[in-house]
Amino acid sequence: MEIAFQNVSADYQLGPIRSSLVLNSVDLEIMTGSFTAIVGHTGAGKSSLLRAMNGLLVPREGKVKIGEFLIEPLINKFTLTNVRKRVGMVFQFPEAQLFAETVEKDICFGPLNFGLTIDEAKQRAFQVLKQVGLEPDILQKSPFSLSGGQKRRVAIAGVLAMEPDVLVLDEPGAGLDSTGKREILSLIASWNKERNLTTVLVTHDMDDVALYADKVIVMEKGKVVMHEETRKLFGNTEQLEKWHLNVPEARRLQLKIEKKTGVLLPQICLTVDELADALIKVGLI
Numbered sequence: 290m291e292i293a294f295q296n297v298s299a300d301y302q303l304g305p306i307r308s309s310l311v312l313n314s315v316d317l318e319i320m321t322g323s324f325t326a327i328v329g330h331t332g333a334g335k336s337s338l339l340r341a342m343n344g345l346l347v348p349r350e351g352k353v354k355i356g357e358f359l360i361e362p363l364i365n366k367f368t369l370t371n372v373r374k375r376v377g378m379v380f381q382f383p384e385a386q387l388f389a390e391t392v393e394k395d396i397c398f399g400p401l402n403f404g405l406t407i408d409e410a411k412q413r414a415f416q417v418l419k420q421v422g423l424e425p426d427i428l429q430k431s432p433f434s435l436s437g438g439q440k441r442r443v444a445i446a447g448v449l450a451m452e453p454d455v456l457v458l459d460e461p462g463a464g465l466d467s468t469g470k471r472e473i474l475s476l477i478a479s480w481n482k483e484r485n486l487t488t489v490l491v492t493h494d495m496d497d498v499a500l501y502a503d504k505v506i507v508m509e510k511g512k513v514v515m516h517e518e519t520r521k522l523f524g525n526t527e528q529l530e531k532w533h534l535n536v537p538e539a540r541r542l543q544l545k546i547e548k549k550t551g552v553l554l555p556q557i558c559l560t561v562d563e564l565a566d567a568l569i570k571v572g573l574i
């Protein structure tokens with residue numbers, strides 16, 4: 290499903306008080322099946338941009354198109370419910386929202402709410418559990434008896450059980466060890482490829498961006514200041530400095546080696562493997 294923001298501005302309403310704009314005249318297009326990373330400093334509006342994609346934050350001005358749906362300032366509840374069926378949202382620390390006595394009941398909650406029968410929902414729970422790399426015997430356990438990584442997977446399975454067309458995730462690897470984080474992100478990347486699932490990921494880790502994303506959105510003070518192909522972004526030293534962005538480790542090493550030796554490598558390297566290949570090619574190792 291395609292996502293398009295047209296001149297979207299949004300704020301938070303706290304009782305009678307409105308916050309300043311957290312999204313400020315945002316225009317962007319995200320293609321079906323793409324894997325887009327959102328980066329930017331704390332408070333830049335990354336989570337707010339995700340919320341605007343599934344109607345948790347409704348624009349004050351402008352519109353968000355999600356496939357055939359339109360999220361506008363006066364959107365009705367029926368359309369919002371339909372949008373939320375199609376756009377699966379994985380919040381930061383999603384395991385905090387686990388609540389049922391068993392993993393199965395937790396995963397079935399969303400599908401049952403959206404009208405599936407108990408048998409259909411259980412069938413889905415069984416399938417998505419496999420997709421997040423967990424064994425079926427976990428279904429009858431309490432979610433609270435699981436490890437941190439297992440809880441995270443169950444929470445993500447609950448979103449996948451809705452069979453969304455778009456998956457938006459807010460730092461899905463936060464708080465996990467590096468292996469757990471890599472495993473979760475690799476799973477997300479494989480769903481993106483295998484099902485053409487439009488994927489939008491907020492992350493602070495530029496190595497994750499380099500490994501998984503084909504496009505990057507850079508946010509600053511509620512505005513989208515860059516929307517670029519990943520390799521192009523990390524080749525654009527001027528813009529990276531302007532927005533105070535880090536680069537992936539391999540790219541950082543590349544820049545250091547090029548400065549020290551005066552030899553320019555034939556491509557922008559995003560991974561250690563690419564860097565090694567480039568160094569061999571020019572005869573530096």
Ligand SMILES: Nc1ncnc2c1ncn2[C@@H]1O[C@H](COP(=O)(O)OP(=O)(O)OP(=O)(O)O)[C@@H](O)[C@H]1O
Pocket residue numbers: 301303308311329330331332333334335336337338
């Ligand atoms: N529920 C809320 N009510 C009022 N203001 C909010 C709310 N959530 C976020 N904000 C404000 O909106 C702005 C953008 O916040 P947002 O959470 O989108 O940033 P972020 O880029 O996700 O930051 P981080 O990297 O810290 O998660 C901030 O100034 C924040 O204080």
Ligand SMILES: [Mg+2]
Pocket residue numbers: 335336337459
């Ligand atoms: Mg955030």
